[in-house]
Amino acid sequence: MLTQDKEQDKTQIDWKPIIKKFIAVLGEKGVVKRREELLTYECDGLTSYRQTPPVAVLPRTTEQVAEVVKICNQYSVPFIARGSGTGLSGGALPSEDSVLIVTSLMRQILKIDLENQRAIVQPGVINSWVTQAVSGAGFYYAPDPSSQIICSIGGNIAENSGGVHCLKYGVTTNHVLGLKLVLPDGSIVDVGGQIPEMPGYDLTGVFVGSEGTLGIATEITLKILKSAESICVLLADFTSVEAAAASVSDIISAGIIPGGMEMMDNVSINAVEDVVATNCYPRDATAILLVEIDGLEVEVAENKQRVAEICLKNGARNITSAADPETRLKLWKGRKAAFAAAGHISPDYYVQDGVIPRTQLPYVLNEIEAISQKYGYQIANVFHAGDGNLHPLILFDNSIPGELEKVEEAGGEILKLCVKVGGSISGEHGIGADKKCYMPDMFSDTDLETMQWVRQVFNPQGLANPGKIFPTPRTCGEAAKATHQQFSGVERF
Amino acid sequence: MLTQDKEQDKTQIDWKPIIKKFIAVLGEKGVVKRREELLTYECDGLTSYRQTPPVAVLPRTTEQVAEVVKICNQYSVPFIARGSGTGLSGGALPSEDSVLIVTSLMRQILKIDLENQRAIVQPGVINSWVTQAVSGAGFYYAPDPSSQIICSIGGNIAENSGGVHCLKYGVTTNHVLGLKLVLPDGSIVDVGGQIPEMPGYDLTGVFVGSEGTLGIATEITLKILKSAESICVLLADFTSVEAAAASVSDIISAGIIPGGMEMMDNVSINAVEDVVATNCYPRDATAILLVEIDGLEVEVAENKQRVAEICLKNGARNITSAADPETRLKLWKGRKAAFAAAGHISPDYYVQDGVIPRTQLPYVLNEIEAISQKYGYQIANVFHAGDGNLHPLILFDNSIPGELEKVEEAGGEILKLCVKVGGSISGEHGIGADKKCYMPDMFSDTDLETMQWVRQVFNPQGLANPGKIFPTPRTCGEAAKATHQQFSGVERF
Numbered sequence: 001m002l003t004q005d006k007e008q009d010k011t012q013i014d015w016k017p018i019i020k021k022f023i024a025v026l027g028e029k030g031v032v033k034r035r036e037e038l039l040t041y042e043c044d045g046l047t048s049y050r051q052t053p054p055v056a057v058l059p060r061t062t063e064q065v066a067e068v069v070k071i072c073n074q075y076s077v078p079f080i081a082r083g084s085g086t087g088l089s090g091g092a093l094p095s096e097d098s099v100l101i102v103t104s105l106m107r108q109i110l111k112i113d114l115e116n117q118r119a120i121v122q123p124g125v126i127n128s129w130v131t132q133a134v135s136g137a138g139f140y141y142a143p144d145p146s147s148q149i150i151c152s153i154g155g156n157i158a159e160n161s162g163g164v165h166c167l168k169y170g171v172t173t174n175h176v177l178g179l180k181l182v183l184p185d186g187s188i189v190d191v192g193g194q195i196p197e198m199p200g201y202d203l204t205g206v207f208v209g210s211e212g213t214l215g216i217a218t219e220i221t222l223k224i225l226k227s228a229e230s231i232c233v234l235l236a237d238f239t240s241v242e243a244a245a246a247s248v249s250d251i252i253s254a255g256i257i258p259g260g261m262e263m264m265d266n267v268s269i270n271a272v273e274d275v276v277a278t279n280c281y282p283r284d285a286t287a288i289l290l291v292e293i294d295g296l297e298v299e300v301a302e303n304k305q306r307v308a309e310i311c312l313k314n315g316a317r318n319i320t321s322a323a324d325p326e327t328r329l330k331l332w333k334g335r336k337a338a339f340a341a342a343g344h345i346s347p348d349y350y351v352q353d354g355v356i357p358r359t360q361l362p363y364v365l366n367e368i369e370a371i372s373q374k375y376g377y378q379i380a381n382v383f384h385a386g387d388g389n390l391h392p393l394i395l396f397d398n399s400i401p402g403e404l405e406k407v408e409e410a411g412g413e414i415l416k417l418c419v420k421v422g423g424s425i426s427g428e429h430g431i432g433a434d435k436k437c438y439m440p441d442m443f444s445d446t447d448l449e450t451m452q453w454v455r456q457v458f459n460p461q462g463l464a465n466p467g468k469i470f471p472t473p474r475t476c477g478e479a480a481k482a483t484h485q486q487f488s489g490v491e492r493f
Numbered sequence: 494m495l496t497q498d499k500e501q502d503k504t505q506i507d508w509k510p511i512i513k514k515f516i517a518v519l520g521e522k523g524v525v526k527r528r529e530e531l532l533t534y535e536c537d538g539l540t541s542y543r544q545t546p547p548v549a550v551l552p553r554t555t556e557q558v559a560e561v562v563k564i565c566n567q568y569s570v571p572f573i574a575r576g577s578g579t580g581l582s583g584g585a586l587p588s589e590d591s592v593l594i595v596t597s598l599m600r601q602i603l604k605i606d607l608e609n610q611r612a613i614v615q616p617g618v619i620n621s622w623v624t625q626a627v628s629g630a631g632f633y634y635a636p637d638p639s640s641q642i643i644c645s646i647g648g649n650i651a652e653n654s655g656g657v658h659c660l661k662y663g664v665t666t667n668h669v670l671g672l673k674l675v676l677p678d679g680s681i682v683d684v685g686g687q688i689p690e691m692p693g694y695d696l697t698g699v700f701v702g703s704e705g706t707l708g709i710a711t712e713i714t715l716k717i718l719k720s721a722e723s724i725c726v727l728l729a730d731f732t733s734v735e736a737a738a739a740s741v742s743d744i745i746s747a748g749i750i751p752g753g754m755e756m757m758d759n760v761s762i763n764a765v766e767d768v769v770a771t772n773c774y775p776r777d778a779t780a781i782l783l784v785e786i787d788g789l790e791v792e793v794a795e796n797k798q799r800v801a802e803i804c805l806k807n808g809a810r811n812i813t814s815a816a817d818p819e820t821r822l823k824l825w826k827g828r829k830a831a832f833a834a835a836g837h838i839s840p841d842y843y844v845q846d847g848v849i850p851r852t853q854l855p856y857v858l859n860e861i862e863a864i865s866q867k868y869g870y871q872i873a874n875v876f877h878a879g880d881g882n883l884h885p886l887i888l889f890d891n892s893i894p895g896e897l898e899k900v901e902e903a904g905g906e907i908l909k910l911c912v913k914v915g916g917s918i919s920g921e922h923g924i925g926a927d928k929k930c931y932m933p934d935m936f937s938d939t940d941l942e943t944m945q946w947v948r949q950v951f952n953p954q955g956l957a958n959p960g961k962i963f964p965t966p967r968t969c970g971e972a973a974k975a976t977h978q979q980f981s982g983v984e985r986f
Contacts, residue, residue: 115742115852138748160690171690173698174667189939195848195881197653197664199919199928200936200962201707201944205666205698214694226748249608255631255719298791355688359608388688426692435692443693446682450950451694457946469693 013097015054018075022057022099025067030105032056041082041100045147046090046434048350048404053080053094058105062180062188062218065101069216070186072099078463081212083124083152086145087159088351089432091211091468098466101216103154109133110219118177118194119222123154127161130222139224142169145428146339157217160209162428164260164292164335167386169225171428173208180219181207184464194221206454211430212465214458228294231259232304233328235320236311237285241265243315244287245361248385250310251291252358256303259292261386262335265365268342268380268393272334275341280320281334289316289385290335292328338382339393346378346395350404352411353429354418356388367417368392375410389427390418416441431469439471506590508547511568515550515592518560523598525549534575534593538640539583539927541843541897546573546587551598555673555681555711558594562709563679565592571956574705576617576645579638580652581844582925584704584961591959594709596647602626603712611670611687612715616647620654623715632717635662638921639832650710653702655921657753657785657828660879662718664921666701673712674700677957687714699947704923705958707951721787724752725797726821728813729804730778734758736808737780738854741878743803744784745851749796752787754879755828756780758858761835761873761886765827768834773813774827782809782878783828785821831875832886839871839888843897845904846922847911851881860910861885868903882920883911909934924962932964 015033022031032038033055043050059065072079079099082092094100106122109129113119114137119130127148130141144163145151151161157179162171169175178192192204207214238244244263251258264272269281269288281288289311293303300323308319322328334341342349356364365381368390372379380393392414396407415425415438425431425438439448452470508526515524525531526548536543552558565572572592575585587593599615602622606612607630612623620641623634637656638644644654650672655664662668671685685697700707731737737756744751757765762774762781774781782804786796793816801812815821827834835842849857858874861883865872873886885907889900908918908931918924918931932941945963 115746116850117745162690173695183943187939189943190937191940191943193917194915195850195917197655197848197880197882197920198917198935199702199924200932200941201703201947202666202695202698202701203943203947205695206947208695209692210694226746229748252610253608253719255722296792296795298795299789302789302791355690357609357688387690389690422687424686424688424691427690431692439693442691444683446680447684448693450676450682450684450696453950454694454696454699454947457950458943 013054013077018071018077019055021071022055022068025064025071026057026059030058032058041085041094041102044082044085044087044090044092046088046093046432049090049093049433051094051096053098053100054096056100056102058102060105062182065182065216065218066186066188068099068101069182069184072463073186073461076461076463078466080465081154081158081216083155083158084126084150086147086151087155087432088353088429089159089426089434091158091430091432091465092155093433095467103152106218114139116194117224119224121153121220121222123152123157123217123220125153127151127153127156130224134224135227138227140227141175141222142225143172143175146336153220153222154217157208157220158210158212159428159430162384162389164262164384166428167261167384168257168259173205175223176204176208176220177223178221179204179207179217181215181217183215184459184461192221209430211432211469213455213469215464230297230300230323231292231294231328232300232321232323233331234291234293234304234307235280235331236289236291236316237282237318238287238289238316239285240315241287241365242362244289245385247289247311247314247316248361249358250314251307252386254306254310256306258307258386259294260290261384262290263381263383263385264288264335264338265381267378268338268382269334271341271345271380272337275344276333276337278330278334280331282318285317290331335382338380342380342393342395346397348396348398350394350396350407350411352390352392352394352414353427354390354415354423354425355427356390356418356421356423358386358388360421360423361385361388364390364417364421368414371410371413375406377407377410384427388423412438433468436469436471439469506570511564511570512548514564515548515561518557518564519550519552523551525551534578534587534595537575537578537580537583537585539581539586539925542583542586542926544587544589546591546593547589549593549595551595553598555675558675558709558711559679559681561592561594562675562677565956566679566954569954569956571959573958574647574651574709576648576651577619577643579640579644580648580925581846581922582652582919582927584651584923584925584958585648586926588960596645599711607632609687610717612717614646614713614715616645616650616710616713618646620644620646620649623717627717628720631720633720634668634715635718636665636668639829646713646715647710650701650713651703651705652921652923655877655882657755657877659921660754660877661750661752666698668716669697669701669713670716671714672697672700672710674708674710676708677952677954685714702923704925704962706948706962708957721752723790723793723816724785724787724821725793725814725816726824727784727786727797727800728773728824729782729784729809730775730811731780731782731809732778733808734780734858735855737782738878740782740804740807740809741854742851743807744800745879747799747803749799751800751879752785753783754877755783756874756876756878757828757831758874760871761831761875762827764834764838764873765830768837769826769830771823771827773824775811778810783824828875831873835873835886835888839890841889841891843887843889843900843904845883845885845887845907846920847883847908847916847918848920849881849883849911849914849916851879853914853916854878854881857883857910857914861907864903864906868899870900870903877920881916905931926961929962929964932962
């Protein structure tokens with residue numbers, strides 16, 4: 001039978017001997033126990049959920065992580081790994097009975113092997129540092145979440161993070177060769193290796209995106225790529241979403257795979273122009289497309305021409321392009337500032353993350369507009385159009401009681417819409433605490449149960465990040481109840 | 494505790510009632526039980542191991558596969574899935590107590606969705622049929638094992654097959670979006686989906702390459718790619734392996750990712766010239782490189798120039814190139830015929846499959862030469878140089894008693910050499926029955942045990958393809974004994 005997540009009687013945990021043991025391993029400075037210091041960790045990027053953890057630890061090595069996890073096992077207390085805390089689905093949300101294992105002192109780049117194009121890093125290393133470390137030699141690390149100047153590689157592994165350039169280069173899982181892991185019982189294993197294809201089961205692939213529920217990655221072997229010779233950004237503006245969406249489809253159908261292909265709707269355009277004044281995005285456009293093309297100079301020149309022709313054929317009003325870094329940055333500026341701009345034009349905003357087949361773009365955007373009207377919230381759409389990864393931003397005022405719940409309901413409708421058209425409830429932000437109730441919309445009971453059995457192999461005591469990813473009856477109400485009943489009553493194997 | 498593979502007392506299985514049930518599900522024609530017909534299935538491409546199965550079944554649908562598997566469960570008899578039987582590691586090798594589930598009647602292409610670039614196929618569909626089905630519209634399926642005109646997609650999934658074009662486009666796992674699976678208890682689940690990134694654990698990734706030990710894929714959603722506008726093949730010949738290997742490294746370092754980059758040594762060159770007379774490969778060359786470049790015409794033209802310059806700088810004597818399909822085919826002809834040619838110049842040959850970091854090529858080829866001298870066998874080297882995937886062909890005469898054992902020992906030394914330099918014991922042929930004894934050279938006991946636990950989740954009775962991938966004491970002697978002792982005595986979780 002599947003064991004349930006560890007649910008301690010919170011009042012009964014005596015933290016004193018546990019903390020004493022942590023201090024023996026990590027020293028006084030490696031253990032955070034004062035409430036005011038612990039407040040730093042009360043939430044991640046999903047700020048609508050907060051919980052101060054009882055204790056946080058700051059290990060520096062694989063062995064220290066393993067020792068901490070063994071102490072957790074000894075006292076049967078759960079633990080939650082946390083990188084920079086920029087996650088948007090509450091994957092690193094603490095619980096009142098769990099130890100928070102923070103990787104922010106594990107920030108060494110352990111090895112760079114340019115010849116074989118790989119780097120070995122600790123999990124607390126910041127995403128953009130990897131590129132910085134190899135850019136002098138003409139290389140870079142491809143996955144680039146918006147938070148790349150602050151988010152950690154460990155967090156990227158947990159959430160299988162994406163970014164603007166994932167259309168062409170793939171998400172985090174496509175760039176991880178091997179992992180040293182501390183499993184939830186404190187044992188240390190290596191999965192994958194230094195070369196892409198390894199025999200046996202692909203446990204690296206299972207671990208990437210497992211949101212901390214299978215253990216903690218303490219050494220990560222990343223692929224690094226050669227920087228492109230030439231990069232060009234095109235901005236095309238449209239008077240209809242259909243025309244922009246048709247351009248996206250036609251570009252891909254023509255065999256062009258842009259480095260990135262982003263769409264913004266009129267609400268987003270005006271938000272960013274209000275806030276950062278790029279003066280590049282026409283305020284009356286229904287949608288704009290930003291298409292980045294990279295490769296050899298000759299290739300970029302030709303593809304630039306082809307993309308422009310496709311956009312014009314589909315009714316683009318204007319095409320602007322830039323090849324020099326400064327102007328490229330200017331064209332990207334509004335897109336990069338889109339979330340922040342939403343925060344400026346509205347007291348609060350709620351970022352949704354869903355995926356749809358590219359061909360469903362016009363239909364889904366119309367339906368999102370209908371949801372916007374139904375609930376009475378403005379919704380700004382900013383998204384990775386090339387891979388159909390939507391990021392609707394629902395603008396609202398959290399100081400009005402009951403609004404957050406309504407907004408979450410509207411967000412839920414958007415997710416169900418994504419599932420309905422054959423898409424997914426998460427593109428790159430993960431499930432975490434936020435979306436676990438929607439997992440049954442996407443997976444059958446048997447599918448979820450199979451995942452839970454895999455989880456149990458790694459995490460039989462339920463100590464690693466309990467209450468994340470999988471629906472639980474306490475938090476998910478009816479939707480999850482059926483699943484839970486099955487788990488608690490049926491022995492499948 | 495981990496359960497062991499099912500080992501029946503072979504004399505005790507009463508096949509009559511089992512076969513009767515199979516016939517009830519599949520009809521008389523769907524059940525092969527006559528010994529002379531069963532001989533077809535006594536081995537796969539690894540012809541040095543043979544075992545006639547007691548019975549083979551030919552289902553046509555997912556439901557029929559599930560019914561067959563349920564019958565196997567009911568009688569506790571193991572089962573082994575088989576596609577076209579072209580595998581080179583004995584992954585589909587029958588055993589005397591197992592049912593062989595042959596997918597060769599499951600040959601429907603169920604759906605083609607050009608707009609979203611995917612196809613859904615049954616497992617018995619031949620690899621090259623997928624490309625044929627979409628090539629009219631300008632698309633293709635990228636993974637291209639040498640056996641592509643006969644091997645099945647199901648077998649490709651089982652072995653995570655590669656091919657010449659995997660350097661640029663990745664192996665099978667990079668081209669599978671979702672799977673419908675019959676698990677070893679007969680239940681049907683869906684993993685992955687119609688879009689690349691799905692939340693939850695990446696069970697699709699675990700299944701691809703699991704060599705039939707986790708269940709049987711019955712519907713496979715594949716990515717299809719847009720065909721390149723232009724393709725060019727360059728042939729460069731060298732008087733030293735070091736010069737050819739340095740060219741490979743320099744091409745990759747320059748940021749060029751060829752569609753394929755193959756190396757052949759002098760023994761291979763002469764073998765193919767003897768047999769297929771391409772008249773393109775200079776017989777006195779120490780090594781030749783075949784580099785295929787694809788993309789836009791302008792891109793191909795420029796990269797062709799750059800590759801040629803790099804090869805010349807490294808001491809290439811001559812460069813030939815071809816852009817028209819006919820001449821390209823001529824340049825590839827020798828490479829494609831390399832295995833067959835080995836069979837012509839020698840009574841028998843043994844294909845090894847190992848991976849090394851690209852930078853170790855010259856060292857490893859020298860060491861393989863030393864192994865050749867030590868054992869007294871000629872070894873022809875033909876390989877995917879770009880990704881360091883070696884295919885040494887050991888030439889020998891199997892009619893001389895004891896030779897096969899000696900050749901296997903020499904092959905084993907090559908594998909250990911690959912592991913020593915940070916590589917792998919299999920690039921694309923899988924572990925199967927052939928290489929399981931070498932798994933402990935590559936993985937620690939804990940690593941292997943973690944894989945076994947995952948296996949147990951899917952395959953708790955040990956009925957799905959027993960005796961493959963993981964070392965067993967009966968067949969692997971000392972190397973495996975330690976692992977086995979651990980499995981049988983220790984409860985890890």
